[in-house]
Amino acid sequence: MRISAEIVSIGTELLMGQIVDTNAQHLGQLLPELGIEHYHRQTVGDNLERATQALRLALGRSDVVFTIGGLGPTEDDLTRDAVARALGVELEFIPEVAEKLRKLFALRNLAWTDAQNRQAMRPVGATVIENPNGSAPGLLCPSGGKWVICLPGPRGEFVPMVNGPVREFLASLNSETVIHSRVLRICGMGESLVEERLRDIIHGSSPTAATYAKSAEVHLRLTAMGANVAEADLVLDPVELEIRRRLGWHVYGSGETSLEEACLTELEARGQTLGTAESITGGGLGAQITVVAGSGAAFLGALVTYWTPLKTQLLGVPKELLATHGQVSAECAQAMAIGAKSRLGVDVALSTTGNAGPTPDTDGKPVGLVYVGLATPDGAWVEEFKFRSERAETRLRTQRVALTMLYRWLRGQLS
Amino acid sequence: MRISAEIVSIGTELLMGQIVDTNAQHLGQLLPELGIEHYHRQTVGDNLERATQALRLALGRSDVVFTIGGLGPTEDDLTRDAVARALGVELEFIPEVAEKLRKLFALRNLAWTDAQNRQAMRPVGATVIENPNGSAPGLLCPSGGKWVICLPGPRGEFVPMVNGPVREFLASLNSETVIHSRVLRICGMGESLVEERLRDIIHGSSPTAATYAKSAEVHLRLTAMGANVAEADLVLDPVELEIRRRLGWHVYGSGETSLEEACLTELEARGQTLGTAESITGGGLGAQITVVAGSGAAFLGALVTYWTPLKTQLLGVPKELLATHGQVSAECAQAMAIGAKSRLGVDVALSTTGNAGPTPDTDGKPVGLVYVGLATPDGAWVEEFKFRSERAETRLRTQRVALTMLYRWLRGQLS
Numbered sequence: 041m042r043i044s045a046e047i048v049s050i051g052t053e054l055l056m057g058q059i060v061d062t063n064a065q066h067l068g069q070l071l072p073e074l075g076i077e078h079y080h081r082q083t084v085g086d087n088l089e090r091a092t093q094a095l096r097l098a099l100g101r102s103d104v105v106f107t108i109g110g111l112g113p114t115e116d117d118l119t120r121d122a123v124a125r126a127l128g129v130e131l132e133f134i135p136e137v138a139e140k141l142r143k144l145f146a147l148r149n150l151a152w153t154d155a156q157n158r159q160a161m162r163p164v165g166a167t168v169i170e171n172p173n174g175s176a177p178g179l180l181c182p183s184g185g186k187w188v189i190c191l192p193g194p195r196g197e198f199v200p201m202v203n204g205p206v207r208e209f210l211a212s213l214n215s216e217t218v219i220h221s222r223v224l225r226i227c228g229m230g231e232s233l234v235e236e237r238l239r240d241i242i243h244g245s246s247p248t249a250a251t252y253a254k255s256a257e258v259h260l261r262l263t264a265m266g267a268n269v270a271e272a273d274l275v276l277d278p279v280e281l282e283i284r285r286r287l288g289w290h291v292y293g294s295g296e297t298s299l300e301e302a303c304l305t306e307l308e309a310r311g312q313t314l315g316t317a318e319s320i321t322g323g324g325l326g327a328q329i330t331v332v333a334g335s336g337a338a339f340l341g342a343l344v345t346y347w348t349p350l351k352t353q354l355l356g357v358p359k360e361l362l363a364t365h366g367q368v369s370a371e372c373a374q375a376m377a378i379g380a381k382s383r384l385g386v387d388v389a390l391s392t393t394g395n396a397g398p399t400p401d402t403d404g405k406p407v408g409l410v411y412v413g414l415a416t417p418d419g420a421w422v423e424e425f426k427f428r429s430e431r432a433e434t435r436l437r438t439q440r441v442a443l444t445m446l447y448r449w450l451r452g453q454l455s
Numbered sequence: 456m457r458i459s460a461e462i463v464s465i466g467t468e469l470l471m472g473q474i475v476d477t478n479a480q481h482l483g484q485l486l487p488e489l490g491i492e493h494y495h496r497q498t499v500g501d502n503l504e505r506a507t508q509a510l511r512l513a514l515g516r517s518d519v520v521f522t523i524g525g526l527g528p529t530e531d532d533l534t535r536d537a538v539a540r541a542l543g544v545e546l547e548f549i550p551e552v553a554e555k556l557r558k559l560f561a562l563r564n565l566a567w568t569d570a571q572n573r574q575a576m577r578p579v580g581a582t583v584i585e586n587p588n589g590s591a592p593g594l595l596c597p598s599g600g601k602w603v604i605c606l607p608g609p610r611g612e613f614v615p616m617v618n619g620p621v622r623e624f625l626a627s628l629n630s631e632t633v634i635h636s637r638v639l640r641i642c643g644m645g646e647s648l649v650e651e652r653l654r655d656i657i658h659g660s661s662p663t664a665a666t667y668a669k670s671a672e673v674h675l676r677l678t679a680m681g682a683n684v685a686e687a688d689l690v691l692d693p694v695e696l697e698i699r700r701r702l703g704w705h706v707y708g709s710g711e712t713s714l715e716e717a718c719l720t721e722l723e724a725r726g727q728t729l730g731t732a733e734s735i736t737g738g739g740l741g742a743q744i745t746v747v748a749g750s751g752a753a754f755l756g757a758l759v760t761y762w763t764p765l766k767t768q769l770l771g772v773p774k775e776l777l778a779t780h781g782q783v784s785a786e787c788a789q790a791m792a793i794g795a796k797s798r799l800g801v802d803v804a805l806s807t808t809g810n811a812g813p814t815p816d817t818d819g820k821p822v823g824l825v826y827v828g829l830a831t832p833d834g835a836w837v838e839e840f841k842f843r844s845e846r847a848e849t850r851l852r853t854q855r856v857a858l859t860m861l862y863r864w865l866r867g868q869l870s
Contacts, residue, residue, distance in 0.1 A: 053667060055493050056636075057483030058676075060475045068472030078470050079505055083496035086665070090494055097512075113647045115657070116665055147841045153647040173844040194668065196848035252473075316738075316759075322745030323731075323738025326759045330737030333813050333846055341765045344731075344741045344757035346750075350799065354756070384765065398748050431748060 043213055044077040046102035048094045050110040050119050051193060052085035063108045063191070063198045070202065074210050075219040075265075076104070086116040088125070095126035095188065103186050104213070109193030111176035113155045119190055120179070124163040127183050131161045137168060141175055169205050173197040180209065187213075219265050220272035224283060225293045226258040227444045228453075234258050237286050247275050255433070256440030257299065289451040299443045300329045306450045307338040312387040314446075316342040317355050317380035319367065320394040320410060325439045340386050345376070355379030368395050368405040370413075370422040377413035378420055388449075389415045390442045396431045408434060412442045414449060421445070421454055458628055459492040461517035463509045465525040465534050466608060467500035478523045478606070478613045485617065489625050490632035490680065491519070501531035503540070510541035510603065518601050519625070524608030526591035528570045534605055535594070539578040542598050546576045552583060556590055584620050588612045595624065602628075632680050635687035639698060640708045641673040642859045643868075649673050652701050662690050670848075671855035672714065704866040714858045715744050721865045722753040727802040729861075731757040732770055732795035734782065735809040735825060740854045755801050760791070770794030783810050783820040785828075785837040792828035793835055803864075804830045805857045811846045823849060827857045829864060836860070836869055 047064050054061055064081060071078040082098065084090045091110070098105040110119030124131045138160035145152045159176040162168065169178030169189075174197035179190040189206060191198055226234055231253040235242060238260070242249045247264040262279060266272035284291050292302045307314055316325045326342035329335055343354045348367050351357040357375040365371040376391035394410030395401050408427040414420065425441055427434045448454045462479050469476055479496055486493040497513065499505045506525070513520040525534030539546045553575035560567045574591045577583065584593030584604075589612035594605040604621060606613055641649055646668040650657055653675075657664045662679035677694060681687035699706050707717045722729055731740045741757035744750055758769045763782050766772040772790040780786040791806035809825030810816050823842040829835065840856060842849045863869045 052665065053676075055483050055496060056487060057480035058667075060477055060480050062475055065472035065475050068470050072471060079500055079502065080509075081470060081498035083498075085494055087494065094495075112668060114650050114666060144843065147843075150645050151648050153651055155647040155650065173848055194670075196670070196844060196851070200845055318738065318741075321742065322750075322754075323733065323736075323741030323757050323759060324745075326733075326738030326761070327736060327742050327850075330739075330761060331847060331850075333811075335737075336761055339737075340762035341769070342738050342757070342759035342761075343769075344738060344759065346741070346745060346757075347755035350756045353800075354758075385768075396748075432746060435742075435746075 042075060042077050042217070043104060044079065044102045045071055045104040045106065045210075046078070046098045047081045047106045047108060048091070048098055049081070049083045049108045050086065050091050050122070052116075054083050054109075055085050061108075063193065063195065066199060067106060067108070067202055070207065070210075072219055072263075073221050074207070075217050076210060086110060086118060088118045088122055091118060091122035092125045095122055099126060099183065099186055099188070104210070105186070105188045107188065107190045108198065109191075111159065111178075111190060111192045113153075113158050113175070115155075117158065117176075120158070120161050120163065123179070123181055123188050123190060127163055127165075127181060127188065129164040132164050133157070134160050134162055134168065137177060144175060169201060171197055171201060173200055178206070217265055217267060218269055218272060219263060220269050220276070221261055221263040222276055222280065222294055224260045224262070224280065224291050225297060225299070226260060226287060226290050227256070227292050227299055228448060229258065229287065229290045231258045234260065234287070238283060241279060241283065247279055249279075255436055256444060289448075289453055292447055298332070299440070299447055300335075301332045303443060303446050303450060304329070304332055304335055304338050307388065312338065313385075314339050315380050315384035315386035315389045316442075317376040317389060317391040317413075318342055318344045319346060319351070319376070319392060320396050321392045321435055321438055321442075322346060324435055325390060325392060325442055328439050328443075341384055343380055343383060351376060351379075355383060366401070366403045366405060368393055368401055368403075368409055368411065370411050370424060373411035373413035374415075374420050374422045377415035377422075381415040387417060388446070390446055391415075392438050392442055394425075394434070394438060396434045396438075398431060410434065410438050410441075412438065412445055414442075414445050414454070416449060418449075421449070457490060457492050457632065458518045459494065459516075460486055460519040460521065460625075461493070461513045462496045462521045462523060463506070463513055464496070464498045464523045465501065465506050465537070467531075469498050469524075470500050476523075478608065478610060481614060482521060482523075482617055485622065485625075487634035487636065487678070489622070490634050491625060501525060501533060503533045503537055506533060506537035507540045510537055514541060514598065514601060514603070519628070520601070520603045522603065522605045523613065524606075526574065526593075526605060526607045528568075528573050528590070532573065532591075535573070535576050535578065538594070538596055538603050538605060542578055542596060542603065544579040547579050548572070549575050549577055549583065552592060559590060584616060586612055586616060588615055593621070633683055633687060634678060634680050635684050635691070636676055636678040637691055637695070637709060639675045639677070639695065639706050640712060640714070641675060641702060641705050642671070642707050642714055643863060644673065644702065644705045646673045649675065649702070653698060656694060656698065662694055664694075671852055671859060704863075704868055707862055713747070714855070714862060715750075716747050718858060718861050718865060719744070719747055719750055719753050722803065727753065728800075729754050730795050730799035730801035730804045732791040732804060732806040732828075733757055733759045734761060734766070734791070734807060735811050736807045736850055736853055736857075737761055739850055740805060740807060740857055743854050743858075756799055758795055758798060766791060766794075770798060781816070781818045781820060783808055783816055783818075783824055783826065785826050785839060788826035788828035789830075789835050789837045792830035792837075796830040802832060803861065805861055806830075807853050807857055809840075809849070809853060811849045811853075813846060825849065825853050825856075827853065827860055829857075829860050829869070831864060833864075836864070
């Protein structure tokens, strides 16, 4: 008998459309991986009566009920109250949590108000789920063989709590069959070409395979069932091997490995260092690379030359080149990469220049025109892109295609 | 008596988190504008029984029930069936719709299959809502003074149908009042202190006021009803004034204005330029600032010195300072800001250095310790932060507190 779960998202801002419920999405992706059935979701505003009703309905038909949001210190944070009512228990104060909160506020130099004590309340019988990323802890509330799990709304608190203790708890509940997935990460190939090459596998049923198009890459999720992970792996392993045989270097990693991580690992193994020269991305490429913990072993730094004269001053791009070709040009991208390689003293440098919009450049370069440069010990390359996306997405895609270019060079695929 | 509405989103891909429900968001934003109450949302998979139950529950408590999705030609498109069951009526075939579909298919050179006829079915009594952007029409189904409105899932069909005929129909139902909102954006003050200062306003009922905690800032939404927007503004204006009087410089903007935008506008007005020196943020501060279109009017560039020796080379941080205090120190942050101001030739420079984790620095600096520096024509400042968040969130918060520091300086609040 498989366990069923249901999400109750609590927040007027969700109903009003001020935010989209990406937390419910994150949890929705996790549940099938853990073999948990998931048939309903409810969204209610910050209203005690309606939140309580939603919880009662959910508890009547699902084994595990998640609440998302409404755990903060303010008066419209009423999830704790609604859960206590739905379970028919009182709220109690937990002095240790209050003590921790006081210390946290002191550390951050924030003024303490007694309202903060609301975050130290729990329905009688509940266990606290630690929240190292914020003030309100999560709550695990038992109810006659069922569970209500209260999770905080802020994404930076929600995601680590779900991926850590909540995932572990859910896995312990549901130990009979597992649904086990792995994700292969593919770059330098469009989704439809991936599908064409893997048509028979995608139409197969064990494992199931599904592609997801991401910004400039494709993720392929393989899923198999089994009595345990090892048994599911027996189904997945040969299929993964076959996919890797067909797609070759395009499969750059699996699981949570990002493209930047794959590049950094390879650079570190070679003892090579990396830097960037950025215009259109404004520092975003460096920021993306340094998301990886330990990236400092290969990534040294970036020269962000948003203002054109800085391209000459900091990167040595000749003024005449800029006058002739403009800053959004293959020539400029190449000179930027070569300049960064020498000025930062790195072995490999990426550069980005382009027009993210919303208006054409003063010299007429159209919105969406982007050049990415790469300078290496083997020589320098430039590639041109014409994006039709909005400003934010164009900047993000520029970062992705720059990393793809670096990866292709590392795999000997750039010529 | 105000009308209430409820959304039932139908689609297994929504529960599984393969897509987020931006359609419900779009509709959620529209309803308060039209003065329609909106207290619940349900999401169910492609299952006839559960979709029917969800519709019955919704019809029991709401005047208008929207379904989103499940109107296509395939077997898991069962919204029509669920609505007919929930309303207790039969489905009937509409020859004119089928005829239109056949013509559409011929025009597009698409192969016709009889499955397409499913899209020409309606619950008895329903009216068709034309769908010029796709094959399945929408449906308007009356039920004893209430309505079920069936909308297609594909966004390119959904949005025009909602913005056009559906909006018009809803306005005709509810022509008496509008609900009008505005958002005030607050920085440098925690959510509970904001609430304390505005307790009477938050407890008031016209306008209603609600706070939302964001990464290092707080948003306050004021909402008023009126016969029209101008009348609602008459309620909102004096309250906004009073809030601004009480919170002073902490209110940095309203609506969609971001903190970086507020800073850039002020810098541009003063004719001052901005740059950054980044270590822990890896370029993310520059990237965040350049999210703003036109940021180049004030923001010139960044020196990202992730590797310690680059702090000396590019920013002139003395080697002895680094040997004595380490790179995660107030002294280093200050020297980085001063170095960036001079090397980039800007009027104002922000710097970031810290340990985002996951492990302590080689010189023992703990995870979460962050210094932010600011160099200006008036002098230089440094602030220390001890974050307890994860790596990604710590980097993001560092960016936010750096911008807050710049904003405070611009408002004369840094001493």
